[in-house]
Amino acid sequence: MKYGILGGTFDPIHLGHLRTAEEMVQELGLAKLFLIPAASPPHKHRRPVSAFHHRLKMAQLAIGNSDSLQVLDVEGKRQGPSYSIDTLKELAYSLGPENDLYFVLGLDGFFEIHTWKKYQDLFGVTHFVLVNRRGYQFQDIFPYLDRLGLRYTKTQNPDQVLMESGRWLLHKRSTQMDISSTHIRELVQRGRSIRFLVPDNVMKYIYEKGLYT
Template sequence: MPMHVIYGGTFDPVHHGHLRLALEVSERLGNVPVNLVPCHIPPHRGETGATAAQRLRLLELAIAGEPCLQIDDRELRREGASYTADTLRQLRNELGADAPLVMVVGTDAFAGFDRWQEWQQIPGLAHIIVVRRPGTALDRESEPARLLAERGVESADALCGQASGRVLELDPPWLDISATGIRERIGGGQSPRYLVPDAVWAEIQRMGLYGACPVNNF
């Protein structure tokens, strides 16, 4: 049965770090599509710098021509804060009880996993891929570390054997790029070229996002 993979985030804006990570995960899983899921209202941070529609437009430009990356905009179409448990329940209802469902998170996000809404329900809904981020480690006494110890597997093949419940750590090449840094750079009048796809930068300028002057800087 095909594996369904989601990678959520604010993507404010989407950058090469997001895209390379998603493609690495796709390749490690046998070139299965990875669905990028932009959140509507992030529960753990303030307002986004771009609207939902603008962030979606930037994502569409970023993945154009890459068949292994897709967009799932269900959280943008859902009212209220975007909780992962709600999204996984919706997907589980659509995919059925037996389809392997996988969510991708970075180590930094997974370190706070036990503070997520209904976090105890998530392993029953999906597998979790934790992408190691340099400089970020789990507290050995924490609930996320315990979850990894109890449910951890060594290979992607192990995720195919059941619908949910396993945790796989991956250590792909990591591009240390942050959306916060990109927004600050643009707001300070500097170019983010080579941090984001050219088409994304051009659209940011066209829409005047993040304090960008609507001119062609390249």
């Protein structure tokens, strides 16, 4: 079976995250997609991040009783920075070799993968689903992969690349919503409405807990 993974700081989770998750479940035929809040994001050191329990709760509220989406607190149970390679290996082990992982990542984020811990090992653990982002082209991954020394084979499908490890890089298009967690936090700080940017129950939680003020 196929299982998707969408990680992030989710500070806060918003409708753009949820729409991408929903569309990838349908595009890939996933049995389930796991939303995984990062407990201690190694690349978010430039600003304070809301406490993990708040970000976890908002993600849980956001998906409600969804059959296809599930929030995992796997990174909250570990000490230290949240590294994707550790999370992916843990999930791969728990799901078993008969199941495949599909790591959903924006094209912009993929071009930062050389800064990740043991990034070469990621290509032996999971398939990558690279979602379109404004200003980025899927074809630009080829010179990037070359610079990293990663071997691959192009296929007749321009949106599919087979890595030497046997894992796939898949290019998928999702609805681009002009929403960002940064903008939402700024709106709250300025006392402006965030309705229709986040689910109503997430908005209520933000106001009740005094987040981002």
